[in-house]
Amino acid sequence: MTAQFPVARPRRLRRTPAMRRMVAGTRLHPAELVLPLFVKEGIDRPSPIASMPGVFQHTRDSLRKAVHEAAEAGVGGLILFGIPAVKDARGSAADDPDGIVQKAVADLVSEVGDTMVVMTDTCLDEFTDHGHCGILTPDGEVDNDATLERYAAAAVAQARAGSQFIAPSGMMDGQVAAIRTALDAEGFQQVPIMAYSVKYASAFYGPFRDAAECAPQFGDRSAYQQDAAGPVGEALREVRLDLAEGADAVMVKPALAYLDILRQVRDTVDVPVAAYQVSGEYAMVEAAAANGWIDRDRVIMESLTAIRRAGADTILTYWATEVARKLR
Ligand code: PBG
Numbered sequence: 001m002t003a004q005f006p007v008a009r010p011r012r013l014r015r016t017p018a019m020r021r022m023v024a025g026t027r028l029h030p031a032e033l034v035l036p037l038f039v040k041e042g043i044d045r046p047s048p049i050a051s052m053p054g055v056f057q058h059t060r061d062s063l064r065k066a067v068h069e070a071a072e073a074g075v076g077g078l079i080l081f082g083i084p085a086v087k088d089a090r091g092s093a094a095d096d097p098d099g100i101v102q103k104a105v106a107d108l109v110s111e112v113g114d115t116m117v118v119m120t121d122t123c124l125d126e127f128t129d130h131g132h133c134g135i136l137t138p139d140g141e142v143d144n145d146a147t148l149e150r151y152a153a154a155a156v157a158q159a160r161a162g163s164q165f166i167a168p169s170g171m172m173d174g175q176v177a178a179i180r181t182a183l184d185a186e187g188f189q190q191v192p193i194m195a196y197s198v199k200y201a202s203a204f205y206g207p208f209r210d211a212a213e214c215a216p217q218f219g220d221r222s223a224y225q226q227d228a229a230g231p232v233g234e235a236l237r238e239v240r241l242d243l244a245e246g247a248d249a250v251m252v253k254p255a256l257a258y259l260d261i262l263r264q265v266r267d268t269v270d271v272p273v274a275a276y277q278v279s280g281e282y283a284m285v286e287a288a289a290a291n292g293w294i295d296r297d298r299v300i301m302e303s304l305t306a307i308r309r310a311g312a313d314t315i316l317t318y319w320a321t322e323v324a325r326k327l328r
Pocket of ligand 1: 121122123124169170204206207209221277278280
Protein backbone atom coordinates (compact mmCIF):
# COMPACT_ATOMS: atom_id res chain seq x y z
CA MET A 1 0.00 0.00 0.00
CA THR A 2 1.36 3.45 -0.89
CA ALA A 3 1.65 6.06 1.75
CA GLN A 4 -0.80 8.88 1.61
CA PHE A 5 1.05 12.14 1.10
CA PRO A 6 -0.41 15.48 2.11
CA VAL A 7 -1.88 17.82 -0.47
CA ALA A 8 -1.86 20.75 1.92
CA ARG A 9 1.73 21.59 2.76
CA PRO A 10 2.15 24.68 4.94
CA ARG A 11 5.90 24.16 4.69
CA ARG A 12 5.84 25.44 1.08
CA LEU A 13 5.59 28.98 2.39
CA ARG A 14 8.43 28.51 4.86
CA ARG A 15 11.17 27.26 2.57
CA THR A 16 13.13 30.40 1.78
CA PRO A 17 13.84 33.66 3.58
CA ALA A 18 12.32 35.60 0.68
CA MET A 19 9.12 33.57 0.85
CA ARG A 20 8.86 33.97 4.64
CA ARG A 21 9.48 37.68 4.35
CA MET A 22 6.82 38.10 1.69
CA VAL A 23 4.09 36.37 3.67
CA ALA A 24 5.01 37.77 7.10
CA GLY A 25 1.97 39.37 8.65
CA THR A 26 3.76 41.10 11.50
CA ARG A 27 6.43 43.73 11.06
CA LEU A 28 8.30 45.94 13.44
CA HIS A 29 9.30 49.48 12.55
CA PRO A 30 11.60 51.84 14.49
CA ALA A 31 8.98 54.61 14.49
CA GLU A 32 6.61 52.59 16.67
CA LEU A 33 9.21 52.08 19.40
CA VAL A 34 9.40 54.31 22.47
CA LEU A 35 12.52 54.43 24.64
CA PRO A 36 12.05 54.84 28.42
CA LEU A 37 14.81 56.92 30.00
CA PHE A 38 15.84 57.86 33.54
CA VAL A 39 17.38 61.18 34.50
CA LYS A 40 18.69 61.81 37.99
CA GLU A 41 19.27 65.15 39.64
CA GLY A 42 22.60 65.91 41.24
CA ILE A 43 24.87 63.24 39.73
CA ASP A 44 27.85 64.13 37.57
CA ARG A 45 28.16 60.93 35.58
CA PRO A 46 25.68 58.32 34.36
CA SER A 47 25.04 55.60 36.90
CA PRO A 48 24.50 52.00 35.72
CA ILE A 49 21.47 50.12 37.02
CA ALA A 50 22.65 46.74 38.28
CA SER A 51 19.42 44.87 37.56
CA MET A 52 19.15 46.39 34.06
CA PRO A 53 22.52 45.94 32.35
CA GLY A 54 22.89 48.55 29.60
CA VAL A 55 20.40 50.98 31.19
CA PHE A 56 21.53 54.06 33.12
CA GLN A 57 20.35 56.79 35.38
CA HIS A 58 21.41 59.70 33.21
CA THR A 59 22.76 63.14 33.85
CA ARG A 60 21.15 65.86 31.75
CA ASP A 61 24.14 65.66 29.41
CA SER A 62 24.28 61.91 29.02
CA LEU A 63 20.52 61.93 28.54
CA ARG A 64 20.89 64.26 25.58
CA LYS A 65 23.45 61.94 24.08
CA ALA A 66 21.26 58.84 24.53
CA VAL A 67 18.34 60.62 22.95
CA HIS A 68 20.41 61.79 20.05
CA GLU A 69 21.43 58.19 19.36
CA ALA A 70 17.81 57.05 19.55
CA ALA A 71 16.76 59.76 17.10
CA GLU A 72 19.51 58.78 14.67
CA ALA A 73 18.31 55.18 14.83
CA GLY A 74 14.78 56.32 13.95
CA VAL A 75 13.14 55.53 17.31
CA GLY A 76 9.68 57.11 17.35
CA GLY A 77 9.52 58.46 20.87
CA LEU A 78 10.93 58.57 24.36
CA ILE A 79 9.34 58.57 27.77
CA LEU A 80 11.11 60.29 30.61
CA PHE A 81 11.28 59.35 34.29
CA GLY A 82 13.05 61.60 36.77
CA ILE A 83 14.69 61.01 40.13
CA PRO A 84 14.83 64.23 42.17
CA ALA A 85 17.58 65.02 44.67
CA VAL A 86 15.00 65.61 47.40
CA LYS A 87 11.80 63.66 47.98
CA ASP A 88 8.94 64.51 50.32
CA ALA A 89 5.50 63.23 51.27
CA ARG A 90 3.64 65.15 48.56
CA GLY A 91 6.18 64.68 45.77
CA SER A 92 6.86 68.40 45.43
CA ALA A 93 9.51 67.96 42.75
CA ALA A 94 6.89 66.53 40.39
CA ASP A 95 5.41 69.95 39.58
CA ASP A 96 8.33 72.20 40.45
CA PRO A 97 9.13 74.22 37.30
CA ASP A 98 12.79 73.68 38.16
CA GLY A 99 12.28 69.97 38.85
CA ILE A 100 14.58 67.54 37.08
CA VAL A 101 11.91 66.22 34.70
CA GLN A 102 10.87 69.69 33.62
CA LYS A 103 14.46 70.76 32.99
CA ALA A 104 15.32 67.59 31.10
CA VAL A 105 12.16 67.75 28.99
CA ALA A 106 13.06 71.23 27.85
CA ASP A 107 16.54 69.94 26.88
CA LEU A 108 15.11 67.04 24.96
CA VAL A 109 12.48 69.01 23.11
CA SER A 110 15.16 71.36 21.82
CA GLU A 111 17.39 68.39 20.98
CA VAL A 112 14.98 66.01 19.20
CA GLY A 113 11.49 67.49 19.58
CA ASP A 114 10.93 67.67 15.83
CA THR A 115 11.83 64.08 15.05
CA MET A 116 10.85 62.14 18.18
CA VAL A 117 7.81 62.43 20.42
CA VAL A 118 8.95 63.57 23.86
CA MET A 119 6.66 61.93 26.42
CA THR A 120 6.55 62.17 30.21
CA ASP A 121 5.37 59.63 32.76
CA THR A 122 3.05 61.41 35.17
CA CYS A 123 3.02 59.86 38.62
CA LEU A 124 4.29 60.63 42.09
CA ASP A 125 6.21 57.52 43.11
CA GLU A 126 9.60 58.78 41.94
CA PHE A 127 9.03 61.99 43.91
CA THR A 128 7.57 60.83 47.21
CA ASP A 129 9.72 59.82 50.18
CA HIS A 130 7.34 56.93 50.96
CA GLY A 131 7.47 55.62 47.37
CA HIS A 132 3.72 55.37 46.83
CA CYS A 133 2.06 56.79 43.74
CA GLY A 134 0.02 59.39 45.60
CA ILE A 135 -0.73 61.39 48.71
CA LEU A 136 -1.23 59.27 51.83
CA THR A 137 -4.03 59.48 54.36
CA PRO A 138 -3.05 59.37 58.05
CA ASP A 139 -3.80 55.62 57.89
CA GLY A 140 -1.28 55.10 55.11
CA GLU A 141 -3.75 54.60 52.29
CA VAL A 142 -3.32 56.38 48.98
CA ASP A 143 -5.92 59.17 48.92
CA ASN A 144 -7.37 59.06 45.41
CA ASP A 145 -8.83 62.53 45.14
CA ALA A 146 -6.02 64.41 46.88
CA THR A 147 -3.67 62.66 44.48
CA LEU A 148 -5.63 63.80 41.43
CA GLU A 149 -4.77 67.41 42.20
CA ARG A 150 -1.09 66.54 42.37
CA TYR A 151 -1.23 64.66 39.05
CA ALA A 152 -2.99 67.61 37.42
CA ALA A 153 -0.29 69.99 38.68
CA ALA A 154 2.51 67.66 37.55
CA ALA A 155 0.98 67.23 34.09
CA VAL A 156 0.65 71.00 33.65
CA ALA A 157 4.28 71.50 34.74
CA GLN A 158 5.40 68.87 32.24
CA ALA A 159 3.34 70.41 29.43
CA ARG A 160 4.71 73.84 30.26
CA ALA A 161 8.23 72.42 29.97
CA GLY A 162 7.34 71.11 26.52
CA SER A 163 6.15 67.54 27.03
CA GLN A 164 4.42 66.36 23.88
CA PHE A 165 2.50 63.44 25.42
CA ILE A 166 1.36 63.09 29.03
CA ALA A 167 1.30 59.51 30.28
CA PRO A 168 -0.39 59.11 33.68
CA SER A 169 0.66 55.84 35.27
CA GLY A 170 -0.66 56.01 38.83
CA MET A 171 -3.96 54.12 38.44
CA MET A 172 -6.02 56.66 40.42
CA ASP A 173 -9.70 56.74 39.47
CA GLY A 174 -10.48 59.79 37.39
CA GLN A 175 -6.85 60.68 36.67
CA VAL A 176 -7.34 61.20 32.95
CA ALA A 177 -10.28 63.56 33.46
CA ALA A 178 -8.42 65.53 36.13
CA ILE A 179 -5.38 65.93 33.90
CA ARG A 180 -7.39 66.73 30.77
CA THR A 181 -9.33 69.45 32.59
CA ALA A 182 -6.16 71.00 34.01
CA LEU A 183 -4.30 70.90 30.70
CA ASP A 184 -7.21 72.52 28.88
CA ALA A 185 -7.59 75.22 31.51
CA GLU A 186 -3.91 76.12 31.09
CA GLY A 187 -4.04 76.30 27.30
CA PHE A 188 -2.63 72.85 26.53
CA GLN A 189 -5.64 71.55 24.58
CA GLN A 190 -3.28 70.14 21.95
CA VAL A 191 -1.21 68.00 24.32
CA PRO A 192 -2.47 64.40 24.16
CA ILE A 193 -2.80 61.86 26.97
CA MET A 194 -1.58 58.29 26.74
CA ALA A 195 -3.31 56.57 29.64
CA TYR A 196 -1.66 53.65 31.36
CA SER A 197 -5.20 52.28 31.44
CA VAL A 198 -4.45 48.67 32.15
CA LYS A 199 -1.66 48.41 34.66
CA TYR A 200 -1.22 45.33 36.78
CA ALA A 201 0.37 45.20 40.22
CA SER A 202 3.31 43.29 38.81
CA ALA A 203 6.48 41.75 40.15
CA PHE A 204 7.92 42.47 36.70
CA TYR A 205 8.44 46.11 37.80
CA GLY A 206 11.16 45.06 40.27
CA PRO A 207 14.21 46.43 38.43
CA PHE A 208 12.41 49.70 37.60
CA ARG A 209 12.15 50.42 41.28
CA ASP A 210 15.96 50.33 41.48
CA ALA A 211 16.20 52.50 38.38
CA ALA A 212 13.71 55.10 39.60
CA GLU A 213 14.48 54.60 43.30
CA CYS A 214 10.80 54.33 44.03
CA ALA A 215 10.19 51.08 45.91
CA PRO A 216 7.31 51.65 48.36
CA GLN A 217 8.67 52.05 51.89
CA PHE A 218 5.76 49.98 53.24
CA GLY A 219 3.10 47.80 51.67
CA ASP A 220 2.71 47.45 47.92
CA ARG A 221 0.63 48.86 45.09
CA SER A 222 -2.11 46.20 45.09
CA ALA A 223 -4.75 48.62 46.38
CA TYR A 224 -4.50 50.72 43.22
CA GLN A 225 -2.94 48.63 40.46
CA GLN A 226 -4.86 45.68 39.00
CA ASP A 227 -4.74 42.09 40.20
CA ALA A 228 -3.28 39.65 37.65
CA ALA A 229 -6.07 37.24 38.53
CA GLY A 230 -8.76 39.91 38.43
CA PRO A 231 -11.69 39.81 36.01
CA VAL A 232 -10.72 40.46 32.39
CA GLY A 233 -13.66 42.84 32.19
CA GLU A 234 -11.91 45.09 34.68
CA ALA A 235 -9.20 45.82 32.12
CA LEU A 236 -11.76 46.72 29.48
CA ARG A 237 -13.65 48.87 31.95
CA GLU A 238 -10.51 50.82 32.81
CA VAL A 239 -9.96 51.41 29.10
CA ARG A 240 -13.53 52.56 28.52
CA LEU A 241 -13.39 54.94 31.49
CA ASP A 242 -10.12 56.46 30.30
CA LEU A 243 -11.50 56.98 26.81
CA ALA A 244 -14.64 58.60 28.22
CA GLU A 245 -12.37 60.87 30.28
CA GLY A 246 -10.50 61.97 27.16
CA ALA A 247 -7.54 59.62 26.69
CA ASP A 248 -6.04 59.81 23.19
CA ALA A 249 -4.23 56.48 23.42
CA VAL A 250 -4.22 53.63 25.93
CA MET A 251 -1.57 51.33 27.29
CA VAL A 252 -1.34 47.78 28.60
CA LYS A 253 1.43 46.97 31.04
CA PRO A 254 3.37 44.69 31.46
CA ALA A 255 3.42 43.27 27.94
CA LEU A 256 4.51 39.66 27.54
CA ALA A 257 2.54 38.18 30.44
CA TYR A 258 -0.61 40.08 29.38
CA LEU A 259 -0.82 39.50 25.63
CA ASP A 260 -4.35 38.14 25.99
CA ILE A 261 -5.44 41.41 27.59
CA LEU A 262 -3.60 43.41 24.93
CA ARG A 263 -5.47 41.55 22.19
CA GLN A 264 -8.84 42.17 23.83
CA VAL A 265 -8.11 45.85 24.29
CA ARG A 266 -7.00 46.11 20.65
CA ASP A 267 -10.25 44.49 19.53
CA THR A 268 -12.33 46.81 21.72
CA VAL A 269 -11.01 50.31 21.02
CA ASP A 270 -10.36 52.52 18.01
CA VAL A 271 -7.50 54.56 19.47
CA PRO A 272 -3.81 53.64 19.33
CA VAL A 273 -2.84 50.93 21.81
CA ALA A 274 0.60 50.84 23.39
CA ALA A 275 2.25 48.05 25.34
CA TYR A 276 5.08 48.46 27.84
CA GLN A 277 7.77 45.79 27.83
CA VAL A 278 8.78 46.45 31.41
CA SER A 279 11.99 46.31 33.39
CA GLY A 280 11.56 42.72 34.57
CA GLU A 281 10.97 41.51 31.02
CA TYR A 282 14.21 43.22 30.06
CA ALA A 283 16.15 41.92 33.05
CA MET A 284 15.10 38.30 32.56
CA VAL A 285 16.35 38.24 28.99
CA GLU A 286 19.61 40.02 29.79
CA ALA A 287 20.30 37.73 32.75
CA ALA A 288 19.60 34.52 30.87
CA ALA A 289 21.64 35.73 27.90
CA ALA A 290 24.57 36.68 30.14
CA ASN A 291 24.58 33.08 31.32
CA GLY A 292 24.60 31.84 27.74
CA TRP A 293 21.23 30.16 28.22
CA ILE A 294 19.30 31.89 25.44
CA ASP A 295 20.04 33.62 22.16
CA ARG A 296 19.60 37.21 23.34
CA ASP A 297 19.00 38.91 20.00
CA ARG A 298 16.50 36.37 18.79
CA VAL A 299 14.56 36.41 22.05
CA ILE A 300 14.34 40.20 21.91
CA MET A 301 12.99 40.20 18.36
CA GLU A 302 10.63 37.31 19.06
CA SER A 303 9.15 38.95 22.14
CA LEU A 304 8.66 42.28 20.36
CA THR A 305 7.08 40.50 17.40
CA ALA A 306 4.67 38.76 19.77
CA ILE A 307 3.69 42.06 21.39
CA ARG A 308 3.13 43.60 17.96
CA ARG A 309 1.13 40.58 16.79
CA ALA A 310 -1.08 40.75 19.89
CA GLY A 311 -2.13 44.22 18.78
CA ALA A 312 0.26 46.91 20.00
CA ASP A 313 0.63 49.91 17.69
CA THR A 314 3.38 51.34 19.87
CA ILE A 315 5.84 49.46 22.07
CA LEU A 316 7.77 50.94 24.98
CA THR A 317 11.01 49.01 25.30
CA TYR A 318 14.42 49.59 26.86
CA TRP A 319 15.90 47.98 23.73
CA ALA A 320 14.37 50.61 21.42
CA THR A 321 17.60 52.11 20.10
CA GLU A 322 19.34 48.79 19.55
CA VAL A 323 16.32 47.25 17.84
CA ALA A 324 15.72 50.33 15.69
CA ARG A 325 19.30 50.12 14.43
CA LYS A 326 18.86 46.48 13.59
CA LEU A 327 15.59 47.13 11.74
CA ARG A 328 17.13 49.80 9.56
C1 PBG B 1 5.02 54.36 37.97
C2 PBG B 1 5.63 53.46 36.95
C3 PBG B 1 6.22 52.21 37.18
C4 PBG B 1 6.67 51.75 35.94
C5 PBG B 1 6.36 52.73 34.99
N1 PBG B 1 5.69 53.77 35.64
C6 PBG B 1 6.49 51.49 38.44
C7 PBG B 1 5.40 50.97 39.27
O1 PBG B 1 4.22 51.09 38.99
O2 PBG B 1 5.75 50.42 40.30
C8 PBG B 1 7.35 50.44 35.69
C9 PBG B 1 8.13 50.33 34.41
C10 PBG B 1 9.03 49.14 34.35
O3 PBG B 1 9.01 48.23 35.19
O4 PBG B 1 9.81 49.10 33.39
N2 PBG B 1 5.54 55.66 37.89
